[in-house]
Amino acid sequence: MSTAPSVRVAQRFHYPDDEHALKRLGSRTTMTAIQLLDLLHAGRAIWLTNAERNLKRRGHVLVYSESDCAWFVVVVAIDDPAGGAAIVTVLEQAQFENDFRKPIDKSYLFRAMASVVKPDVANDWRKANMPPNRKDRRAARLRAGTVDSGALLDHDVVIFKVDYRATGTDVVMRTEFNVTRGYPAVAAFDDLKECLGNDAFLQWFGASLVRAGVPIDRVLAIKAARGQEPLVTLATEDSFATAPVQAA
Known part of the structure; x- marks a missing residue:
């Protein structure tokens, strides 16, 4: 898995003619084809692997579906020199993690979620599932200081x-x-x-x-x-x- 996933706003995504990706999208998520494209084109997604660094030119893009309250991984193939990406299939989070034998870093999950949901919802998830960040630790110290003083x-x-x-x-x-x-x-x-x-x-x-x-x-x-x-x-x-x- 790439150690430096990024959001690629300029990437152009599309569905191939065989409709395999559309069928997997419909069976695994409640998102419509347009909703998924909107997420990808708006850059509200995290690249987990770099399609340009493997022979099949395939990459994996993490998205969060607010309607499903779940994460999905979109498998894409770079299919033209200009950087267009065909959506090959859509995996559930567990499927991707099983294939790679490694859980998705929670910081990536948070970033994908935070680009879609309200800030307080994303922060509530972060505080429940991730170690405190510097801002959390500072707020805790201030609260403790208020009690002491x-x-x-x-x-x-x-x-x-x-x-x-x-x-x-x-x-x-x-x-x-x-x-x-x-x-x-x-x-x-x-x-x-x-x-x-x-x-x-x-x-x-x-x-x-x-x-x-x-x-x-x-x-x-x-x-x-x-x-x-x-x-x-x-x-x-x-x-x-x-x-x-x-x-x-």
């Missing part, structure tokens, strides 16, 4: 966000600290801006920045939020001269 966001939890320029690139980066875990006394400050006037806190915070790899002399802003309250800017680059953050 929701359990922690009481009034005593203080989160600091530090913007700084990365060394050597000047790209603006951001790192975050749950200050309450490392310096519980921060919760006692009525106004979080008072933190930057406290020598003990500044020493602890400076050491935390160093451990996180943040270049203190390149910090642009320090912001903080208590619980679910809005984010407050505690200091900017211009104010560090009067309240410098110190490394321990």
